[in-house]
Amino acid sequence: MAQPLPANKKYNPKKGRIGGVIFGGIFAATGCVAAGGILFDDHQDDLLFRLLMAGFFLLVFGGLGVFLIRYALKKTNLQQELDKIRREGIASDQKSGHKPFMVFALIFSLPGIGVVLAGLFNMDAGAFAGFPFLLIGLGLHAYGNKQKRTYQIIGPTLLKPDPLPVVIGHQFGGSFSLSAKPRNGLTLRLSCLHTYSSGSGDSRTTHTSVLHQQETRAYIEAGAGGQQHIRFLFELPDDLPESGCESYRGTVSWQLTAEGQVTTERKVPGTQIAELMEFKRSWDLPVLSLAFAEALGIQLSRSNVAIPEQHQQEVRAEQRQQANDSVERQIDMSTQPSGATEIISEAGRNKSMWGVLLAVGAIFGAIGVFLFYLAQQKGGELWFMASVFSLVGWGMFFFALFLLGRKLETYIDPDQAGGCRVRIIRSVFGRQLYQRNGRITSPSQLELKMTMSSTSQDHVKTEYMAIYANLDGKNIKLAEGIEGSMAGEAMLAKIKAALTQRLDDELI
Numbered sequence: 001m002a003q004p005l006p007a008n009k010k011y012n013p014k015k016g017r018i019g020g021v022i023f024g025g026i027f028a029a030t031g032c033v034a035a036g037g038i039l040f041d042d043h044q045d046d047l048l049f050r051l052l053m054a055g056f057f058l059l060v061f062g063g064l065g066v067f068l069i070r071y072a073l074k075k076t077n078l079q080q081e082l083d084k085i086r087r088e089g090i091a092s093d094q095k096s097g098h099k100p101f102m103v104f105a106l107i108f109s110l111p112g113i114g115v116v117l118a119g120l121f122n123m124d125a126g127a128f129a130g131f132p133f134l135l136i137g138l139g140l141h142a143y144g145n146k147q148k149r150t151y152q153i154i155g156p157t158l159l160k161p162d163p164l165p166v167v168i169g170h171q172f173g174g175s176f177s178l179s180a181k182p183r184n185g186l187t188l189r190l191s192c193l194h195t196y197s198s199g200s201g202d203s204r205t206t207h208t209s210v211l212h213q214q215e216t217r218a219y220i221e222a223g224a225g226g227q228q229h230i231r232f233l234f235e236l237p238d239d240l241p242e243s244g245c246e247s248y249r250g251t252v253s254w255q256l257t258a259e260g261q262v263t264t265e266r267k268v269p270g271t272q273i274a275e276l277m278e279f280k281r282s283w284d285l286p287v288l289s290l291a292f293a294e295a296l297g298i299q300l301s302r303s304n305v306a307i308p309e310q311h312q313q314e315v316r317a318e319q320r321q322q323a324n325d326s327v328e329r330q331i332d333m334s335t336q337p338s339g340a341t342e343i344i345s346e347a348g349r350n351k352s353m354w355g356v357l358l359a360v361g362a363i364f365g366a367i368g369v370f371l372f373y374l375a376q377q378k379g380g381e382l383w384f385m386a387s388v389f390s391l392v393g394w395g396m397f398f399f400a401l402f403l404l405g406r407k408l409e410t411y412i413d414p415d416q417a418g419g420c421r422v423r424i425i426r427s428v429f430g431r432q433l434y435q436r437n438g439r440i441t442s443p444s445q446l447e448l449k450m451t452m453s454s455t456s457q458d459h460v461k462t463e464y465m466a467i468y469a470n471l472d473g474k475n476i477k478l479a480e481g482i483e484g485s486m487a488g489e490a491m492l493a494k495i496k497a498a499l500t501q502r503l504d505d506e507l508i
Contacts, residue, residue: 345410
């Protein structure tokens with residue numbers, strides 16, 4: 001007996017997109033009314049002009065309305081989608097973008113051609129009025145052609161996932177081919193994204209948060225005809241949401257991104273040097289929950305993508321080296337001949353963390369001050385708005401100042417009892433705020449925690465880590481503002497190694 005499918009916003013929706021139908025109906029009705037009004041306007045004697053303008057409004061507004069309605073009523077048939085992916089693969093999200101330019105070139109050119117022909121037929125100067133439309137149409141056509149040629153240098157990069165579909169808690173591998181040659185390898189990033197909207201009206205904004213992200217370096221093999229075959233393999237954790245997860249507000253989607261530099265067959269003008277291009281492609285992935293896959297009767301299997309063990313070891317070694325190099329740049333850690341260790345988390349680091357807060361906080365705070373000025377004159381709800389903007393803005397501003405000026409000094413000294421004394425000094429812009437003291441007897445007292453995170457416009461998540469020590473029941477920071485989880489793990493390993501060596505020396 002077939003199991004009922006779990007609710008899913010994408011593959012088994014409970015309700016349709018009624019908003020799309022409403023907006024589509026408004027656009028379609030506007031196009032029809034405008035076209036009818038122009039067509040039957042008695043004040044305009046030129047029938048050809050009325051036909052052209054009526055067709056323009058009907059095509060633009062009516063066509064957009066029909067598209068919105070069809071998109072809102074469209075339901076994703078998962079089995080058909082999977083069959084199509086098996087046959088063709090998943091095309092990247094990056095398109096040539098030439099089709100809209102071609103369409104608008106046609107929209108501008110047709111009225112221009114009609115006006116020119118009508119003018120020539122009537123033998124009057126009105127034919128010249130069509131030339132601006134023709135010039136705009138030709139310009140749009142030329143730009144669209146340029147976009148198409150640039151895109152075709154690399155092409156759609158069809159992704160072949162393996163296994164299909166991708167299931168939470170299982171392996172996800174895949175491959176795609178390139179006609180361009182990667183210069184220094186490609187970085188592949190797998191992301192689980194949560195997109196939602198907040199606010200209403202003019203203040204409505206869309207947010208995207210990263211629920212999960214992992215990276216690897218692609219395995220690249222040269223093929224026949226200059227083709228480069230790209231392979232990769234990920235392990236998905238089992239505690240993440242699937243595509244279209246019903247329990248999240250907004251939408252949940254999975255995205256794979258490939259980035260790097262590639263050399264093409266085109267040459268740098270005047271030389272025989274191959275042209276270097278930035279390469280970036282992303283693909284939306286159908287990722288199912290285990291319950292949904294079982295309800296569909298899908299047989300779960302491991303990926304058939306084979307990545308050589310040597311390549312995997314090289315990737316892990318590179319990641320460790322990058323993490324260690326990052327820690328060396330971020331945190332000053334030194335051990336004295338006496339065995340004492342100093343860990344200095346300097347001020348002014350992590351500009352990406354405090355820079356945005358400082359700028360946004362200053363803007364919001366200034367708006368709050370201005371609203372207080374207006375409130376003194378007009379009163380009313382301006383007092384409430386001024387208070388909210390001021391509290392939020394200046395709160396962010398002063399918190400950013402604290403992040404900018406904070407410094408943490410940690411001193412670890414061996415004691416006679418076989419442990420280590422710890423002294424932590426917190427200062428801001430050179431002024432000491434407080435000092436904490438404690439004792440570490442085991443590396444198990446240390447813990448790595450994420451304190452903040454930021455997400456860039458292209459959905460790259462950066463985590464900021466801190467290392468805490470449990471001293472007499474209190475969690476005390478030993479190091480902070482470490483950019484990247486792997487860098488944080490490397491820093492934790494360094495401190496644990498120093499403590500372990502020291503404690504072992506005390507036992508000898």
